[in-house]
Amino acid sequence: MTMIIDRSAGIDPVEATRKQRLDYMRRAVSHLKNKTSDLADAPMANPVSVYTDPGRHALERQKLFRETPILVCLSKDLGEPGAFTLFDETGVPILVVRGKDGAVRAFMNVCRHRGAALTHERQGKATRFTCWFHGWTYSNEGKLIGAPQGESFAGEMAGRDHLIEFPCEERHGMVFVVATPGAKMDLDAHLGAFGDVLAAMDLQQCEKVKSGTLPVASNWKYALDTYGEGYHFATLHPQTISPNTRNDVVVYDHFDPHHRVGFAERALEELVDTPESEWEVRTEPSGIHYLFPNTILFAGSITPGKMYLTTFRHFPGETPGETVTHKTVYAYGGVKSPEHRAEVEAAYDGVAHVVATEDYVVAAEGWRNLTMLSPEDTVVYGRQEVALQNTHRAIARVLGLNSA
Ligand code: FES
Numbered sequence: 001m002t003m004i005i006d007r008s009a010g011i012d013p014v015e016a017t018r019k020q021r022l023d024y025m026r027r028a029v030s031h032l033k034n035k036t037s038d039l040a041d042a043p044m045a046n047p048v049s050v051y052t053d054p055g056r057h058a059l060e061r062q063k064l065f066r067e068t069p070i071l072v073c074l075s076k077d078l079g080e081p082g083a084f085t086l087f088d089e090t091g092v093p094i095l096v097v098r099g100k101d102g103a104v105r106a107f108m109n110v111c112r113h114r115g116a117a118l119t120h121e122r123q124g125k126a127t128r129f130t131c132w133f134h135g136w137t138y139s140n141e142g143k144l145i146g147a148p149q150g151e152s153f154a155g156e157m158a159g160r161d162h163l164i165e166f167p168c169e170e171r172h173g174m175v176f177v178v179a180t181p182g183a184k185m186d187l188d189a190h191l192g193a194f195g196d197v198l199a200a201m202d203l204q205q206c207e208k209v210k211s212g213t214l215p216v217a218s219n220w221k222y223a224l225d226t227y228g229e230g231y232h233f234a235t236l237h238p239q240t241i242s243p244n245t246r247n248d249v250v251v252y253d254h255f256d257p258h259h260r261v262g263f264a265e266r267a268l269e270e271l272v273d274t275p276e277s278e279w280e281v282r283t284e285p286s287g288i289h290y291l292f293p294n295t296i297l298f299a300g301s302i303t304p305g306k307m308y309l310t311t312f313r314h315f316p317g318e319t320p321g322e323t324v325t326h327k328t329v330y331a332y333g334g335v336k337s338p339e340h341r342a343e344v345e346a347a348y349d350g351v352a353h354v355v356a357t358e359d360y361v362v363a364a365e366g367w368r369n370l371t372m373l374s375p376e377d378t379v380v381y382g383r384q385e386v387a388l389q390n391t392h393r394a395i396a397r398v399l400g401l402n403s404a
């Protein structure tokens with residue numbers, strides 16, 4: 001296995017992850033011993049209009065999805081020069097492509113002649129893109145390199161010799177875009193101290209195995225909320241998650257506006273009376289990593305001891321009650337055998353089944369019911385739903401609104 005280590009942040013991922021895992025285990029075991037948990041200071045009420053109001057929805061689509069860095073994919077998904085992916089989930093058609101110089105760039109998938117699309121493939125590899133309408137051709141670095149009968153446009157080509165470009169940067173094995181042409185992206189400021197956590201996840205070594213979409217007739221934040229609390233494990237997931245994971249012990253780290261949350265595995269109960277020197281400490285990341293505003297990186301599995309990385313990227317539709325979650329599962333360290341591939345595919349299917357038949361069923365039902373309440377009615381997040389509280393506060397802050 002080739003291990004690609006990103007030392008750009010001065011971090012050795014294996015050692016950093018071991019330390020983080022040990023820290024998590026100490027805190028979880030201490031909570032188990034003392035019957036405690038990481039908790040918010042107080043419960044928090046939130047108006048139902050946060051989930052249902054069309055004006056709020058439009059503001060979120062602008063501020064959070066057009067003006068905030070959004071994860072497109074992992075760097076390795078665009079591994080080779082010429083590799084491209086379409087990224088249109090924010091509503092703007094964006095073509096993200098790795099140039100022959102190795103840099104990733106993002107362009108509007110819109111021809112500068114009369115607006116047709118440059119590619120209709122969602123993924124692929126290309127050295128150039130030729131518009132299917134009249135054949136204008138662009139390099140994979142966005143430059144117009146050919147226009148049939150080009151002389152007939154003489155005097156009108158200024159500014160048309162390059163595709164419209166968006167801010168696009170890579171960090172810690174991930175590709176980010178801000179979906180507004182010419183906008184500024186300060187990715188390091190956006191990631192803050194969470195950047196070290198992401199660097200330790202060593203995402204460069206994750207190989208994509210399977211991806212798909214999980215649509216849900218619910219607000220995108222309602223869907224997102226289901227990933228941030230384990231309070232529902234025993235009741236909503238009695239057969240799937242609850243047998244291996246407690247619903248009452250949370251280890252929570254806030255990297256405002258991002259966070260990491262771990263729900264204590266039942267296997268840790270055995271460590272309460274085991275000296276730390278005998279603990280087996282994994283060197284692979286674990287837990288739910290929330291990357292503001294819409295992405296969950298889930299390192300682990302609902303099957304104990306299995307390691308996969310899953311990304312859940314939530315995108316709002318036109319109305320407050322439409323969401324599509326783009327889900328991709330990766331094999332840490334690459335796919336080692338056909339059996340390994342089948343195992344990771346089965347993990348995708350297993351988690352997708354739980355999400356689609358349990359979490360998203362209740363998300364659709366709950367959201368629909370919220371639309372029947374008065375906008376001043378509230379939902380409430382308990383102290384154990386600390387991740388939800390902080391996420392909703394951060395969203396309100398970015399929108400310039402007050403929250404509880
Ligand atoms: S619209 Fe693309 S070449 Fe005419």
Ligand SMILES: [Fe+2]
Pocket residue numbers: 226227232236237359
């Ligand atoms: Fe769930």
